[in-house]
Amino acid sequence: MPKILVIEDEVAIRRVLIKILTEENKEYEVDEAEDGLAGIEMIRKEDYDLVLCDIKMPKMDGVEVLEASAKVKPDAPFVMISGHGDLDTAVHTMKLGAYDYISKPPDLNRLLNTVRNALDKKELVSENKRLKKKVSKHFEMIGESEAISRIKEMIEKVAPTDARVLITGANGTGKELVAHWLHEKSDRSKAPMVEVNCAAIPSELIESELFGHVKGAFTSAVKDRAGKFETANKGTIFLDEIGDMSLSAQAKVLRALQENRISRVGSDKDIKVDVRVIAATNKDLKAEIEKGKFREDLYHRLAVIIINVPALNDRREDIPLLIEHFAEKVAGEQGVQQKRFSKVAIKLLQEYDWTGNIRELRNVVERLTILGGDEVSEGDVELFASK
Template sequence: MKKILIIDDEKNILTTFRGMLEDEGYQVSTAPSGSAGLTLVRSFEPEVVFLDIWMPEEDGISVLEKIRKESPQTSVVMMSGHGTIETAVKAIRLGAWDYLEKPIHSDKVLVLLDHVYEVRALREQNKELKTELRSQDSLVGNSAAMKRLRQIVSVTAPSNGWVLVYGENGVGKELVARALHRDSTRASERFVAVNCAAIPAELIESELFGHEKGSFTGAMEKKIGKFELAHKGTLFLDEVGDMSLKMQAKILRALQEGQIQRVGGDTTLELDLRVIAATNKDLKQAIRSSEFREDLFYRLNVIPIIVAPLRERREDIAALANHFLKRYNSGRPKRFSAETLQLLQSYPWPGNVRELKNWVERACILCPDETINASPYDEPNQKDSDVFSFGETSLRQAKAHFEKQFLIRMLAENDFNISRTAHTIGVERSHLHKKIKSYGIEVGS
């Protein structure tokens, strides 16, 4: 129930005001003085306080200051019969929600309360969303590699140093870049991501540095470029290994000089940037083959951070899978069967964490049961335990299907050791090998 406290030295105001609010379903408490009111703020914990300004013992402004200090989440509405603009302004400055003139009109109060509770609900929601966002941003996993990565991020983030993040597709490079920004002194400024591989050659300058209105055909409006947007914040240059040489030259110049000009503009803009770059390419190799500029490499590669592929930190798989499961199961409790977890841990995940995340999302949608029984080696809707769930009509096809599922499961149980699996299921190693090949089963690395 919504709780309201009224503090006023006039008894009949307390009575009529209380009656009116109780009729509307509020739970109301009253106090004849500031000190009695403060006690009730502590014990009754109202969301909203109506507070009279003129009271004989202690005036409302001083009580307001105390409430703000002790219980800043409480919304305080001031009331006065002979208030002046100055007191109203002072009250608002001190953090009062609003100021009402006596006599108090019930319509006004009810509208005001609706508004107060709406804003309070939004604030609450905003807080929850932020916490949720932060948890989506966190680097999940407890492998030694992941612990080291988190350690490097926490040391590097506040340093303002430029970082180059390496790693295969989907390992979490962008997540690392965002974590570096979030934990830096620039966190309240923008994080601007530029996908260097995706900008068409003729738009590079305009995208990066912006343009003035009318500077070229088609420039109908002035445009602020990515570099300028990132001023004082973090510029994330993604896929730097896939930039054309022309773009590399442009970016290098801007980074060296720390300033840019919009296309068609004549003023020079000084920029304060922290650059975090990411790539899945071997840049040293690209330098040798003249596809990447060495001078740009040295400028970007101040602090290198390497994110290991998922198959090299298999301990993280279960934690990540459960993390994504929580996100995608939309409220209903779900879990993976022990077998499924085993398969997930043995699968090579060429698309790394992104592939795992997509797989979990798909499995959540396609497996209606509380326990997810599926295999990453297969589509998640084909439950390998259920012989009747697949579409084969001939016995031969059905047998083949079963055989494949059976082999995958037994291989997973034996860590994909072929000799051991062959021994377990009682066939020759060479025979198992042939089967694996003919079914195209991936045995990982």
Template sequence: MTRRILVIDDEPGIRQALGQLLEYEGFDVRTASGGAEGITLYDSFRPQLVFLDVKMAGLDGLEVLKRLRQADPNATVVMISGHATIQTAVEATQLGAYDILEKPLDTDRVLVLLRNAFTNRQLTEENDRLRETIESRYEIVGRSFGIRSLLERIERVTGTPARVLITGENGTGKELVARAIHRGSQRARKPFIEVNCAAIPSELIESELFGHMKGSFTGAIADRAGKFEQAHGGTLFLDEIGDMSQSAQAKVLRVLQDGFVTRIGGSKPVQVDVRVLAATNKDLEEEIAAGRFREDLYYRLNVVPITVPALRERREDIPLLVRHFLQQFAERDGLPARSISDEALQRLSELDWPGNVRELRNTMERLVILASAASISVADIDRLAGRRTAEPSGIGSLLDCNTFEEFKQAAERAFLLAKLRAFDWNVSETARALDMPRSNLYKKIERYALTRESLPG
């Protein structure tokens, strides 16, 4: 692909000499004899790099630089000057110039600068593409009233430094909300650090959050910064905060109050500037009543509450989500997006989704991989997603039981099945959420013959 360069200089000799050099090196070159002409040509030519003279009649180079960067913040501009001063160089740098060269131009330096500038631009473009891909992955999809209300509240809170407590069932997209808040805030260019409090053993959570010093405990072989320090200037997302240990809760509260962290085994407090977002699928007021969560920490975190609706509360969004996931998988795999029949979309909209959007996404990935035809059909849904609407888990089916013992067993089976699906059949996480020994849960899974929806061999 041809790389485009624009030369703006009021000296014909400079335009000709630099133009010939650049064309010889394989660049597509345009030249302009003044600032106004250069700005007009920039709009139509869209160069990847500009050589711009500092001193010109009419619009001088610094004014042209300012206008180019206002029109295109990504413009790569190299200033050239016959009598550059330190003040000129500083001003040009403050206005966004990539570099400044003195006349007469040295050919070798020009070529080195070109190589570095285009390498830097390529990295910047790759980072931008990567950021767009990541943001697409974390996009909140939907047009329902619940999602519109959610997006409105996110928009109102992003511009503030307020802490936010995000609640909702597993798989509803609490992390997406946290990332959207960070992305829209003034901290967007700073780190977004996530900690899953339920996935880290209680004896390690404090080290993970606050860091540790070498030798402070067995296995601490080097000094290590904690998540609070890593998130300095940005956002710390404490997911499943309801599962955090009491001692860690006390230390988090102290950090929120004072703005300082002290590593385990350390004595020197470190100041941190962090916006804390927290999420949980638990009712923290119930946890407070049971003595498992600190009330003072709850009020510190719950400055702005946001509740993410369950998928069953916004079924009209399911077709949009399905098409979004199909497009995502296609882009990931470099293949055309799979199509899906209207009947199949309707069937998906009718199914029960206890695991919410996460379960729907996993199901769509399974369908993309295993569906036999180019277009996903109702038969594929029935075969690969299961007939879960017929699952005897509703109140009506429980009332069909003949004895109290039969009712208790049916209710327990339905409850355990719903919880296993909510945690995507992660037995350890399900057992932890149910406050049940894992061995006990395995026995009940075997007793009630609970299995994932069967897949074809």
């Protein structure tokens, strides 16, 4: 049931607004406040889906209420009520964050449309927040081992900074989870995190993918196109498997890191970018430097902070938690009941040689959820999880 607060010092106008709202929709729960001070106190105590607020009021005017509310309930949408002489102020309040304004005396259709639209926007914002929480859970780091605890502590320290991070570890260990946590816990979390799998992009296309191109730069360049660095502006770019990047692309990435500027393929125009770079690799980059396959100067630019993600074999104490996590996740994805794993089955899985790391464990849990009994037993593990 939508909760609406009407802050209006003129009793007659307040009564008209409440009457219009309650007659339009019986589900609207409408509270009232006779001035700005009373209104902000109610906002502090209650979560309102919408606030209708007069601009000119004694004790505390509408602009002051809007600014005070932004500090205690920043998500509460405001629709300002303006007299004839308050229109400039009403427009100013929209710059301060108000959703819209209506003029006195209130027009029935204008009022109701504005209220419906404001409530729809509030619902959309709430849904986006729920989705963001789901995304965060999707990239949750599971484990309480000493190795994972150290990584979590390091993320807490590093994430709020703009320090570049190089994440190392074998395939399937969860390097991308570390990258997502670094972004989500940073001040850049509201801006995009753009992922680039350097190993999946042909060497002749990697520069265009990273830096964009102008029309006519090459045969298939039929229009201007922004690259990943531009798309990630004000946010984070995650260069996964950077050890597979060509030397020519490495040179351009190095320039971008040194100067915070890039240029599109086929253009000599510089574009300023503000991007935090997180890179990951499953290769020994120092060995790649010795072979002449990776630039040493780029390595030192990227490796300000190094986070090594351990293999699953080195954190076997986390396997029971990971099994429970994946069992719940798989059940939701497959639309089946979550399977319990017997203690013997879990112990047996802890003894496996997980060459494919967490990615392999997740696949095995999915297989056992689909093919195993109501409780996954030792026999199920021996039958369906064998190498």
